Amino acid sequence: MxxxxxxxxxxxxxxxxIRFILGRNGCxxxxxxDGRDGLAAVARLQPDxxxxxxxxxxxxxxxxxxxxxxxxxxxNLPVMMLTAKGQGRDREAATxxxxxxxxxxxxANADMVSAVRALLGAS
Amino acid sequence: xxxxxxxxxxLRQRRLxxxxxxxxxxxxxxxxxxYLNLIEHxxxxxxxxxxxxxxxxxxxxxxxxSEGADNGLMDDLRAAAAVTGEAQAELxxxxxxxxxxxxxxxxxxxxxxxxxRLARAVEALNDRMSHDPHLxxxxxxxxxxxxxxxxxxxxxxxxxxxxxxxxxRFHRNLHQDSERMAVGAEALVAYLDNSGQAQxxxxxxxxxxxxxxxxxxxxxxxxVEAGDxxxxxxxxxxxxxxAARVLAHAWVARAVLDAKALPLEPLQAARVAARxxxxxxxxxxxxxxxxxxxxxxxxxxxxxxLVICDGSGTLLFRxxxxxxxxxxxxxxxxxxxxxxxxxRPMVPVSALVETxxxxxxxxxxxxxxxxxxxxxxxxxxxxxxxxxILPAGTVSTQDAVLxxxxxxxxxxxxxxxxxxxxxxxxxxx
Numbered sequence: 125m126x127x128x129x130x131x132x133x134x135x136x137x138x139x140x141x142i143r144f145i146l147g148r149n150g151c152x153x154x155x156x157x158d159g160r161d162g163l164a165a166v167a168r169l170q171p172d173x174x175x176x177x178x179x180x181x182x183x184x185x186x187x188x189x190x191x192x193x194x195x196x197x198x199x200n201l202p203v204m205m206l207t208a209k210g211q212g213r214d215r216e217a218a219t220x221x222x223x224x225x226x227x228x229x230x231x232a233n234a235d236m237v238s239a240v241r242a243l244l245g246a247s
Numbered sequence: 248x249x250x251x252x253x254x255x256x257x258l259r260q261r262r263l264x265x266x267x268x269x270x271x272x273x274x275x276x277x278x279x280x281x282y283l284n285l286i287e288h289x290x291x292x293x294x295x296x297x298x299x300x301x302x303x304x305x306x307x308x309x310x311x312x313s314e315g316a317d318n319g320l321m322d323d324l325r326a327a328a329a330v331t332g333e334a335q336a337e338l339x340x341x342x343x344x345x346x347x348x349x350x351x352x353x354x355x356x357x358x359x360x361x362x363x364r365l366a367r368a369v370e371a372l373n374d375r376m377s378h379d380p381h382l383x384x385x386x387x388x389x390x391x392x393x394x395x396x397x398x399x400x401x402x403x404x405x406x407x408x409x410x411x412x413x414x415x416r417f418h419r420n421l422h423q424d425s426e427r428m429a430v431g432a433e434a435l436v437a438y439l440d441n442s443g444q445a446q447x448x449x450x451x452x453x454x455x456x457x458x459x460x461x462x463x464x465x466x467x468x469x470x471v472e473a474g475d476x477x478x479x480x481x482x483x484x485x486x487x488x489x490a491a492r493v494l495a496h497a498w499v500a501r502a503v504l505d506a507k508a509l510p511l512e513p514l515q516a517a518r519v520a521a522r523x524x525x526x527x528x529x530x531x532x533x534x535x536x537x538x539x540x541x542x543x544x545x546x547x548x549x550x551x552x553l554v555i556c557d558g559s560g561t562l563l564f565r566x567x568x569x570x571x572x573x574x575x576x577x578x579x580x581x582x583x584x585x586x587x588x589x590x591r592p593m594v595p596v597s598a599l600v601e602t603x604x605x606x607x608x609x610x611x612x613x614x615x616x617x618x619x620x621x622x623x624x625x626x627x628x629x630x631x632x633x634x635x636i637l638p639a640g641t642v643s644t645q646d647a648v649l650x651x652x653x654x655x656x657x658x659x660x661x662x663x664x665x666x667x668x669x670x671x672x673x674x675x676x
Contacts, residue, residue, distance in 0.1 A: 135391050137420040141398035144413060148406070179387060208390040229394035233401045 126152040127244050130171035132162030132188065133206065134180050138229075142175065145233045146240060159183030163191055166198060173243050175227075177206045178214055186217060193222045202243040254298065254312050256346040259287040261305055261312070275304035289346035320345055323356035326363075385435045392428040396421060453490035457498060458565055460486060466566055467547045471502045472511050502545065508534040509542045518543075525613060525635070526595055536595070536615040540633045552636035554585055558629060568636045570608040572652035580657065581664045582650040585634035588614035592630060599639060601647040603659040609639040609647055 129146055133139040134157045143153040154169055156162040159180040166174060174192070178185040185205060192198040202224040207215055215226060225239055262272050269287070273280040277300055285291040293301070293312075302309040324345060328336035337344070345352040399417045402409070409417070460482065461468075470478040476499050483495040509532050521527035525539040532539075537555075544553035544566050552568030556579075565573045573579070579586075588596040596614040601607050616632035651657030654666045 135395060137395035137399065137424055138391065140416065140420060141395060141402060144402055144417075145398070208387060208394075229390055230397040231394065233398055233405075236398075 126150055127173065128169060128171040129153045129173045129175060129240065130156065130162065130165055130169055131175045132156045132159065132165075132180065132185070133175070133177040134158065135177070138206075141233070142236065145237060149237050149241075151240065151244075157181075159185065159188045163188050166192065166201070172202070173240060174201060174203045175206065175240075176203055178208075178218070186214065186221065189218060189221050189223055204239060204243060254293050255286045255289040255291075256349065257312055258293075258301060258305075261307060262287075265305065267305075272301070272304055276300040289343055320352060320356050323359055324352060327355055327359035382435075385431060389428060389431045389435065392424045392431060395424045396428065399424070453488050453494055454563065456486055456488060456491035457494045460491075460495060461498070461545075461566070465547070466545055466549065468499065468502055468545070469547075471499065471506050476500075476503050501541070505538050505542050505545075508532060508538050511546070514542060515546070525615075535617060537617050537631060537633050540613070540615065540635050544635060550638065553633060554579075554583075554636070555631065555633045556585060556589065557631060558589070560586060560589065563631075568610070568638060570638065571602055571610055571636050572656075574653035574656075578666070579653055580651045581666075582648060582662075583634065584612050584614040584648065585632055588616040588634070589630060589632040590616075592616040592618045599645050599647040601649050603649070603651040603657050611637045611639040 127150070129151045131139055131142055131146075131153055133142070133155065136157070139155045139157070143155060146153050154165060154171065156165050157180075160183045162174075162176070162180075163183065165171075176185045176188055180188070189203055189205065192201060192203060199222075203222075204225045204227055205215075205218050205223045206227050206229055207218075208229050218226070224243055227236060227239055262269070269283055270280045273283040276283070276297065278297060282291065283301075286293055286297075298309055298312060302312055305312075321341065324341050325338065328338055328341070399421050403414070403417055403421070468476075468479065470476055479495075479499055483492050483499070486492050486495060509528070514528070514532070517528060517531055521531065523543075525536050525543065529536045529539045540553060541555075543549060544551045550568065551566075552571055552573075553564065553566040554562055554573060555564040556562050560578060562573070562579060567573055584596045584598045584600065587598075588594065593616065598612050598614075599609060600612055601609050612634050614632060614634040616630055618628050618630050620626055620628055649659065649662075651659050651662070654662075654669060657665075657669050659665075659669075
């Protein structure tokens, strides 16, 4: 059974590329473009991994992460956060909040696949 | 009259310039040659009596030997020692050092001044990068587009069996993102370039444009005093952004009302009798304190700085005064009396404050907050607070409020009001 990955990303073309490359690597990818909808989708879809953009409309990525970590059902759910260069302080805050891994934009597709594989393998 | 051991060096230079032998000068001044030798090599301080006799023997005013021509050098050397990390300078021998090696001392002081200038430039750039919301948003947009392009291009280049509908979709996405990057890059360049002005002035916001315009005019609008505010219209029309033009028109309209409330000549005459007390002036002219603050700060060649903020603490206007740094972006130091006044409307706040850093200075400040109710009793209370800043010199026995500009660039350690670590403190550590 394919691993379920929930991608919460408001940039449609980035989301499309990630959906394609992870889909080719055996994952079933669901996409949400808003933090609040993404959080609801976690409860509904029960994914094996969440890929979470830091800067999202509505509820931001950091708040989504904090909500996930406060909920006993998702406390240990692997979460990879997408950040951009220059967001060092946000990364520090995300680390404190319990993020599992980071991926810095722009990223190489092979790196994304490796990181996802590592997180899914460890979960 | 204070004399430093450096007077010895000056004394020696004067004597040599005049072609006098040490023994001859000693005889003329009525002291021993060996004692003069110790003085000239900064091994003995010169008492006022001996200084007077040596000056007379050289035919010079005492001030030529004793006055602090080198005080600036001493200050720079002390400042250099203060910011040095682990290496401990011998502060008790600073005058000895400057006296014996004036060239090296000058070089060290010059290097310290240059380092300080560079540090300030780095702080300003860091402040801009960290707090300029437009720049941040533009860079984020560019990075997002670049990220999409990279991933999509990699898929197209490295995947041989892409279904036709996906290939078509990715080509369309690439086209969209390349357009987006081109537009974003143009906008970013235009923003940084700002028609050739921004690189020189660093102006980033309409408020700064207004302040730059007023600053270029010496912060005074003579046309308003002459009752011809319309004469300013062409200058306002030449401001780069529409928002700055709106702010400038509003500022001029208020300046017209301020000038009517406090006409120039009566105000200047009354300031002496009122000992420059804004509350006294406000009562005398039947106006409010904020009007008095604005008028005082915007008079011809007024030395006073002025900051104005709204109820959220956002700075709406900044007329700088040398040595009192005002933040360009982000929130100011919460210890400013401006914010004390903001939390206590209609209560005058007066304080002596001292800025942070090696070249800390003292300022006498007066702050006041005026609430208004544009919607009447049922409407919101809007607050406006202002702070007049007047240099108070560096010497005072009175306790001063220790404050800074904004946490990000404030080197003050152990501050109870600190919001975030300082890059200056980090750099020093």
